Amino acid sequence: MTETTAPTDSRAKRNVFILVMAQALLGSQMPMIFTIGGLAGGALATNICFATLPISMIVLGSMLAATPLSWFMQTYGRRAGFLAGAACGAVGAAICAYGLTQASFPIYLFGSLITGVYMSAQGFYRFAAADTASEAFRPKAISYVMAGGLLAAIIGPQLGNYSSLAFGPVPFVGTYLAVMALNIVGSILFLFLDIPKPPVPDEDAPHGRTRIELLKTPLVAVSIISAMVSYALMNLVMTSTPLAVVGCGVGGETDIPNWLVGIVPEGSLRDRFQFIAGYVVTAHVLAMYVPSFFTGHLITKFGPPKVVAAGLAILGSAGVVALMGVNLEHFFIALILLGIGWNFGFIGATTMLAGSHEPHERGRLQGMNDLIVFGGVFVASLASGGLMNCSGTSAQAGWVSVNLAMAPFLMLAGGALIWLVLRPRED
Numbered sequence: 001m002t003e004t005t006a007p008t009d010s011r012a013k014r015n016v017f018i019l020v021m022a023q024a025l026l027g028s029q030m031p032m033i034f035t036i037g038g039l040a041g042g043a044l045a046t047n048i049c050f051a052t053l054p055i056s057m058i059v060l061g062s063m064l065a066a067t068p069l070s071w072f073m074q075t076y077g078r079r080a081g082f083l084a085g086a087a088c089g090a091v092g093a094a095i096c097a098y099g100l101t102q103a104s105f106p107i108y109l110f111g112s113l114i115t116g117v118y119m120s121a122q123g124f125y126r127f128a129a130a131d132t133a134s135e136a137f138r139p140k141a142i143s144y145v146m147a148g149g150l151l152a153a154i155i156g157p158q159l160g161n162y163s164s165l166a167f168g169p170v171p172f173v174g175t176y177l178a179v180m181a182l183n184i185v186g187s188i189l190f191l192f193l194d195i196p197k198p199p200v201p202d203e204d205a206p207h208g209r210t211r212i213e214l215l216k217t218p219l220v221a222v223s224i225i226s227a228m229v230s231y232a233l234m235n236l237v238m239t240s241t242p243l244a245v246v247g248c249g250v251g252g253e254t255d256i257p258n259w260l261v262g263i264v265p266e267g268s269l270r271d272r273f274q275f276i277a278g279y280v281v282t283a284h285v286l287a288m289y290v291p292s293f294f295t296g297h298l299i300t301k302f303g304p305p306k307v308v309a310a311g312l313a314i315l316g317s318a319g320v321v322a323l324m325g326v327n328l329e330h331f332f333i334a335l336i337l338l339g340i341g342w343n344f345g346f347i348g349a350t351t352m353l354a355g356s357h358e359p360h361e362r363g364r365l366q367g368m369n370d371l372i373v374f375g376g377v378f379v380a381s382l383a384s385g386g387l388m389n390c391s392g393t394s395a396q397a398g399w400v401s402v403n404l405a406m407a408p409f410l411m412l413a414g415g416a417l418i419w420l421v422l423r424p425r426e427d
Contacts, residue, residue, distance in 0.1 A: 011194055016141050018192050019125045023148025024155065024187035026086060028124055028145035029093075029179045031156030031285060033058065033161075035278070035418050036172045038242070040096075043171070044105040052239060052385045054112040059235075059378040061092075061116020062123065069120050071146045074363025075316040077197035078128045082190045085121020087113055090183035101314060118183070120370060126347075127366050130354045131195050136300070139351045143296030146347055150289035154174035157282060175421035198362065214357070214365050222420040223353040224369050229344030230420035233315055234405050237322070237338055238284060239384040240402045241331065245277040247395025248326040280331050287339025288364040295347045304352040305421055311345030312417070326396050334403075345413075 035054060042051035065088075073081035125148075129141040163174040214220050268330030299307050318337035324330055357365045384402060391401040 009134050009137045011124040012129070012131075012137055012141055014268040015132055015193055015195055016144050018189050020148035021147045022082070022186060023122070023125055023145055023187045025189070026089070026118075026147055026182055027152035029089060029182050030119065030122070031153055032160035032175055033112075035160055035281070036175055037112065038177050039101060040106070040172050042104060042107065044099075044108055046105070053380070054109055054377060055239065056381045057109050057112040057118055058116045059374055059381050061113040062120040063116070063371055063374035063378050065117040066123070066374060067363035069117070069124070069368035070367025070370070072261040072365045073124065074198055078124070078131065078191050078195045079193045081124065082121055082128075082193070083187055085118045085124075086187040086190070088121075089118030090180045092116075092118065092182070093179040094174040097173045097180075100173050101170055117425030120374070122136060123370050123374070124366065125348050127354065127362075128193075128195060131362075136353070136357060138354060139299040139304070139347075140296035142350055143192070143294075143299070143347055146295075146343070147289055147292030150286065150292070153282065153285040153289060157278070164417055165252040170403065182268070186417045199373060207375040209357075209361060211364060213367050214361065217240075217356065217421060218420055219352060219356040220365065222416045223349045223356060224372050225416045226312070226354070226413050227346055227349035227369065228373045228376040229409045230308075230315065230342050230349060231373055231378040231410055234288075234346075235377045236384050236387075236405065237382040237402060238281070238335070239316070239381055240286070240399065241280060241335060242277040243385075243388050244326070244395055244402075245280055245328070245331055248399065264352035278337055280328070283332055287336040288343055291340055291343040292347065295343055298344075299348060299351050304348045304355075305417060307344050308348035308352070309414070310415055311341045311343065312347060312410055312414050314341030314344060317405065318342075319406045319410075322403040323400060324343050325355045326399060392422075394399065 037054040037058070038052045041054040045051055045053065047099045069081055069085065072084065092113075092115030095114060096108055097111075099105070099107030099109075099111055124262045125145050129145040130138045133141040155255065159178055160175050163178040209217070215224075230276045246265075314337050318334045318341055321330055321337060322334040353365070353369055383405070387401045387405060388398040390398075
């Protein structure tokens with residue numbers, strides 16, 4: 001490391017540490033909310049088909065907030081943007097808690113929409129990690145911040161279990177009170193960030209490429225496509241997984257393996273498979289973030305395109321395993337592969353994007369990227385329930401439809417990546 005890069009990476013490492021802590025503490029609210037969102041929605045909705053709508057509203061809020069939040073950070077800095085995101089997280093949780101106490105599905109949906117603003121802000125942690133990092137440290141910085149999700153995956157479910165019934169007779173209100181506390185306490189971390197605001201450009205300074213021009217840039221376009229496909233397909237399958245585990249199990253199409261018999265508590269068959277579904281999702285979330293400890297090193301060694309290609313291949317293998325059967329072993333292996341594939345594909349695409357633009361284009365490009373990515377995730381979250389519940393006569397048929405739906409999008413992203421690698425180099 002040269003003398004010119006050492007101070008920069010020293011500051012970057014300090015910022016990465018703060019962002020890792022934020023990812024772990026504030027980020028733990030997302031596993032909590034995503035776990036109870038469908039359950040609370042099912043209790044409030046008049047039509048069970050809309051049970052997962054609260055989760056879709058969170059993703060919609062994240063999509064709608066991406067561009068204005070990116071502009072806000074470009075104008076006022078990362079610290080102000082992250083504080084605003086945490087404030088919306090606390091407000092959204094308060095509205096959801098109120099909606100639960102009033103048994104009002106519309107109020108609960110509105111609170112979920114506001115919560116999406118926090119989810120959008122959390123998505124910018126990975127870009128903030130790259131702001132002060134040298135080119136050599138950048139992929140590791142992004143990867144380390146994503147690794148903070150591993151702690152969130154451990155903290156969130158445990159805090160959710162202890163808090164869900166902590167508010168008298170109304171289930172899940174305690175969880176949202178805990179989420180409010182996480183946002184308030186976690187906001188303190190952002191006061192220690194040392195990321196300078198982007199300089200205000202002079203009138204005669206270059207304004208950078210327009211959004212259309214950026215989208216026409218091959219590296220930008222392929223990065224966005226890869227990130228969108230990786231994230232959307234992960235969400236598509238993950239959202240349906242609890243329904244598939246319970247549906248296939250209660251329907252008598254799978255059995256509880258001997259190695260889980262002593263772990264799963266006694267109760268009705270549905271309750272037992274709901275408990276197992278939680279274990280499957282936990283294994284998936286761990287697989288999403290554990291690779292982050294070495295993904296950055298792999299990107300540095302092999303380059304982002306190869307890591308993205310590996311991620312897409314692993315996502316495809318997850319679908320193949322899921323189509324091989326509905327025993328619990330198939331669910332566990334498929335969801336673990338799904339998490340690893342998301343990690344490689346999404347972090348690799350983020351690294352590609354971070355090196356594709358100038359600093360004065362940051363707000364414009366990053367907001368557009370997350371708008372497109374979370375737009376894809378929103379569509380996937382809506383499609384997941386429809387494919388699972390309405391595309392066949394059984395849970396197994398729905399699960400097959402969900403996994404077959406991955407194929408065309410994997411071909412899209414894979415084809416775009418091959419085109420990027422094989423296209424003639426520009427001088």
